[in-house]
Each structure stands twice: as structure tokens, then as C-alpha cells.
Amino acid sequence: MNSYRSVLLRGVGAGGIAGLLAGLVGLFVVEVPIRAALAVEEARAATEPVEPGGHDHGELFGRGTQLVGGVLAAVIVGLAVGALFATAYAGSRRWFTDRPPFSRSVSLAAAVFGAAALLPAIKYPANPPAVGDPNTVGYRTVLYLGVIAAGLLVVFGASYLASRLGHLSRPVRSTAVALAVIAGFTVILLAFPAPPDAIPEDMPSNVLWDFRLASLAETATLWLGLGVVFGLLIDPAVRTRSGSKAKATALGA
């Protein structure tokens, strides 16, 4: 139960399940605004046939194949981040040490969602097809990964700070750590440069908004799903049969 190997397997399994759920959110929710954005792209291609530097979507693969690819991308990424999450969980010495494994898992996943998905979504919101400029994709990738790295650093720093403030009462400590996290995230949001691309005028703002919200739903499903499923797999209290017994294991021990 406590070997790294078994923790890793649970992480990969939880990641696969969460990835599949996220992929289904992608298929049924995110695809709606993606379809609307592709219609904008097609309308644009009809008026100006040759777009310098761009390439035609759906030339290599049909839309059906790309739908499969979208779900598969979420599943594969789920498996991979599941392995990383399990490793981080196994190595964590300071993360909510007084909580049962389920709470530790869900809170860690929520924190990683905040730093690696919500924070970049606020600074560099996701864009549907027909928005990004192919010439800036390298720069945008660097900025995006930079925000994620900085956000994860803030989460790591917060758990370190919490362990150093162990002498304070719990409410005071929580407030201090929360203020530090807000300060860290604020600095990141202010320090990183604005997104380089302007939104094309022919992209309806409601398509943009729907897409960004839907994209956030998919990443939230991935991360929170991972935290919940991994927590269920890792917490021995889950396998205690009666509810009262489970409670006793979680609280007493």
C-alpha cells in the first residue's frame, strides 16, 4: 500500500479516469464553441484564400479524427499528470500533514488546478481556433509555461511557509498563507507581459467567452477528477465498510 510503485499505479489509474472524463467534457461541451470558431475560420478562408504562414485545418485529418484526437489528448495527458501527481503526493512532507489522505489529495489537486490551469487561464485565456497568430506561438508558449512554473512555485512556497509558521494558531496561519498566495499570484499576473495577439474582429465575443469557460470546465474536470479519484484510491478509510468506522479511521487513528 505504501510503496511508491502502488502509489504510482493509483496515480496513473486516477489520471486515466480523470482524463477520460475531461475528454468527454471536451467532446460534448468544448466542441460546441470550437465548431463555431471553425465556421469563422472557414468564412475567412472563403474571402482571402491564401493565408501566409497559416495552414489549413482538417487537411491532414478529418473532423471526426480530430474529435477522437481531442479525447485521446485528454486521456494521455491525464495518465501523464497522474504519474506526476502521484510522485508529488508521495514526496510531499509538508502538504496538510494533519489531514487524512483523501483531503490531502483533493486539496493538492485543487492547488495545482489553481496554479497550472486557472492562473494561466486568467493571464493568457484559452483561444479557440482562428484566433492565434502562427508567428507568435513560440513566444506565447514560453509565457504560458512560465506562468504555470511560477504558479507551482507559489504553491510549493505556500506549503513551505505553512510548515514554518507552525507555532501560530491555525486561523492566523491560514490567513497568513492565504495572503502570501494572493500576493504571489498578483505579482505573477502583473509581472508577465500582456498576451501578444489581438482578437480578430470577426470572432464573436460570445464564442470566445463560451470557449474559454468550456476550456476551464475541461481542465477543472481533469484536475479535480484526478484529486478525487486518487484520494478515493489512496485513502484506507474508503475501504472500511461501515460509514461510522470510516469516520473513526479518518478522525481517530
Add this chain to the structure above:
Amino acid sequence: MTSPAHPLSIPIPRWAYAVALVALMVTWLVLQENGLAIGHAAESLHEFFHDGRHALGVPCH
């Protein structure tokens, strides 16, 4: 309140770093690869995972 039933830190073997590296590389290939690592084949990869990349909020052209 720390429970002895679930020790906080589990010893991480050396090969775990290889696992982490593979996981990062897989994530890179699916979400980010645009020709840096595998050259021209990246275009197929990019197009196949195109919807997934956009949906997961990754910068795309």
C-alpha cells in the same frame, strides 16, 4: 493527529525520476510539440491533437 496508518512521505526510488521525465515528455509531445523535437512529423501530431490542445487551454496558432 498524524496517523501512523498513513505515513506522510513515501520513499521515492531513483527510477521515479525516469517516470516523471517520461510523463513530462509525453505531455510535451501531446500538448506542445510543434517541430522542436521530432521535426516535420510534429505537424501530424499537432493536427491530430488539435482539438485537445485548444480545449486544454494550450497556446495554439
